[in-house]
Amino acid sequence: MRGTGVTHAVCPGSFDPPTLGHLDIVGRAAGLFERVTVAVLVNPAKEGMFTVAERLELLREAVHPWANVDVDSFGGLLVDYCTSHDIQAIVKGLRAVSDFDYELQMAQMNKGLSGVDTLFMPTSPTFSFLSSSLVKQVATYGGDVSAHLSAEVYAALTARLAEQRDGGL
Numbered sequence: 001m002r003g004t005g006v007t008h009a010v011c012p013g014s015f016d017p018p019t020l021g022h023l024d025i026v027g028r029a030a031g032l033f034e035r036v037t038v039a040v041l042v043n044p045a046k047e048g049m050f051t052v053a054e055r056l057e058l059l060r061e062a063v064h065p066w067a068n069v070d071v072d073s074f075g076g077l078l079v080d081y082c083t084s085h086d087i088q089a090i091v092k093g094l095r096a097v098s099d100f101d102y103e104l105q106m107a108q109m110n111k112g113l114s115g116v117d118t119l120f121m122p123t124s125p126t127f128s129f130l131s132s133s134l135v136k137q138v139a140t141y142g143g144d145v146s147a148h149l150s151a152e153v154y155a156a157l158t159a160r161l162a163e164q165r166d167g168g169l
């Protein structure tokens with residue numbers, strides 16, 4: 001039996017800010033699916049370092065090389081976003097075994113809720129330790145995170161930290 005072919009996938013996340021690890025997954029997904037949407041979670045319970053609008057702008061710039069990748073935001077359940085946008089697959093990067101437990105729970109819950117499947121993609125080893133929160137923490141205390149971010153995201157992070165420092169004076 002032939003499958004119907006999965007054409008539209010979503011890469012969901014907080015992306016606060018997007019790292020090169022995120023872009024590694026997005027770029028590889030772009031090679032596998034006709035269309036990929038990078039979807040930023042709007043989470044009113046959690047104030048980020050960047051607003052959702054800022055993250056969307058940074059992501060738009062970052063995904064520019066891939067013509068089949070677009071950027072959007074969503075609130076509520078990811079599966080509802082998938083259903084309303086005719087998205088057939090969720091793509092998630094797995095950095096290490098420690099990611100797996102929670103990702104598996106979410107994948108199984110999402111499958112049960114809506115039938116949408118999750119595909120796990122191992123991150124490239126170069127990015128296996130990378131997370132947005134670690135990047136923010138290291139940068140906040142003056143560590144060099146330039147190797148882990150696009151030039152635009154690095155500039156935005158540096159500017160935001162400077163604003164926060166000035167605001168705190």
Ligand code: PNS
Binds near residue numbers: 012015076079
């Ligand atoms: O980058 P993150 O914060 O690890 O991404 C987590 C995200 C946004 C993919 C996950 O929290 C999510 O899908 N949230 C939307 C709400 C939802 O659908 N929750 C049920 C998951 S089973």
